[in-house]
Amino acid sequence: MSRKDTLKAMLSRREQELPDGNSNDAAPPTEAPEKSLQHIRSGAVGAMSRSLGHIASAADQARALIASGSAVVEIPTEKIEGSFVSDRLPDEGEDYQRLVEAIRESGQKSPILVRPHPSKPDRYQIAFGHRRVRVLASLARPVKAVVQNLTDEELVVIQGQENAARSDLSYIERGLFALALEERGFDRRVIMSSLGIEKTQLSKLMSVAHSLPRTLIEAIGPAPKAGRPRWMALAERHAEGKNEAALKELLQSTRFRDADSDSRFSQVMALLSVRGAKPKPETIKSEAGAKLASVERSGTKVNLVFDDRAAPAFADFVASQLEQLHRDYLQSRSVLRD
DNA sequence: AGCCGTCCAACTATTGAAAC
DNA sequence: GTTTCAATAGTTGGACGGCT
Numbered sequence: 001m002s003r004k005d006t007l008k009a010m011l012s013r014r015e016q017e018l019p020d021g022n023s024n025d026a027a028p029p030t031e032a033p034e035k036s037l038q039h040i041r042s043g044a045v046g047a048m049s050r051s052l053g054h055i056a057s058a059a060d061q062a063r064a065l066i067a068s069g070s071a072v073v074e075i076p077t078e079k080i081e082g083s084f085v086s087d088r089l090p091d092e093g094e095d096y097q098r099l100v101e102a103i104r105e106s107g108q109k110s111p112i113l114v115r116p117h118p119s120k121p122d123r124y125q126i127a128f129g130h131r132r133v134r135v136l137a138s139l140a141r142p143v144k145a146v147v148q149n150l151t152d153e154e155l156v157v158i159q160g161q162e163n164a165a166r167s168d169l170s171y172i173e174r175g176l177f178a179l180a181l182e183e184r185g186f187d188r189r190v191i192m193s194s195l196g197i198e199k200t201q202l203s204k205l206m207s208v209a210h211s212l213p214r215t216l217i218e219a220i221g222p223a224p225k226a227g228r229p230r231w232m233a234l235a236e237r238h239a240e241g242k243n244e245a246a247l248k249e250l251l252q253s254t255r256f257r258d259a260d261s262d263s264r265f266s267q268v269m270a271l272l273s274v275r276g277a278k279p280k281p282e283t284i285k286s287e288a289g290a291k292l293a294s295v296e297r298s299g300t301k302v303n304l305v306f307d308d309r310a311a312p313a314f315a316d317f318v319a320s321q322l323e324q325l326h327r328d329y330l331q332s333r334s335v336l337r338d
Numbered sequence: 339a340g341c342c343g344t345c346c347a348a349c350t351a352t353t354g355a356a357a358c
Numbered sequence: 359g360t361t362t363c364a365a366t367a368g369t370t371g372g373a374c375g376g377c378t
Binding site: 200204 | 367368369370
């Protein structure tokens, strides 16, 4: 199922659940949020679901809500809590600083999406817009928000899809988000829909997130330039369990801490990629001293590499004799046991 | 060239229905 | 109750095209 299809299904379901779906009695922007909450409802949602075929992201949905007459309310930041599933690693790098400057100078241009907090009255939970809330809190300004009633499932799907639409979550952040959803008991279907990915990709994403310790991922940070292949490679190196003491030391060094997230990733990768000297392959020679083949051992595998120039067609001959060799081998073992 | 995300095919594991 | 079989879900390895 595509992202659009999922949202469409959710929202059309919501429209059916609300009998007065076409009324549009949204509160004016200046109204207190707790009062306006009940008013921001289905009219806009109905209009939104009707036009969803053309809507790509949750941010577009928020704009659609506003376009269809729904209110943007101002909410004090202390009344807003993050989503129950975090999707972003702390990183106050260049992008974040740019956002701070932009909001300080021009104010908050687009509203965030929140839902009434399911267990705390007079509080709201963010579907998307976490960074803007952090910035506005630091500037002691209220947050412009659209309030919508959302189930847990709808919230995480919208949250994930908004991030997917803006492509602003790094690979590992998406992995942690998927992991968090899994820990919350959401099934694969919801997680796939939320991230807008196929089961194959989700499987790989989760295997990477599962195989690296959370502390290491947090120490590295989002590493936006590292995608699946490099995170998978890092997970493989880490699983080998080598250089653990050196890794611990690296994570505490100022060289590591002062670097940006991508550079921290590279430092860890470089450290875990340091290997001991590779064992020399054994060489098999003919009576005349010509090199016939070499035996290379790695882990549980043994490779027999033939030199086709020194002994042409010898490899084919050996391959043709393998069954007989195995029979001889089994026989020799049974003789030894007797 | 190297890295990325996406997609495909083949495989294994799990689940549930049907047959005995 | 047990076994068999098919369908489904999840995993893995690798190919491919796009991007920098």
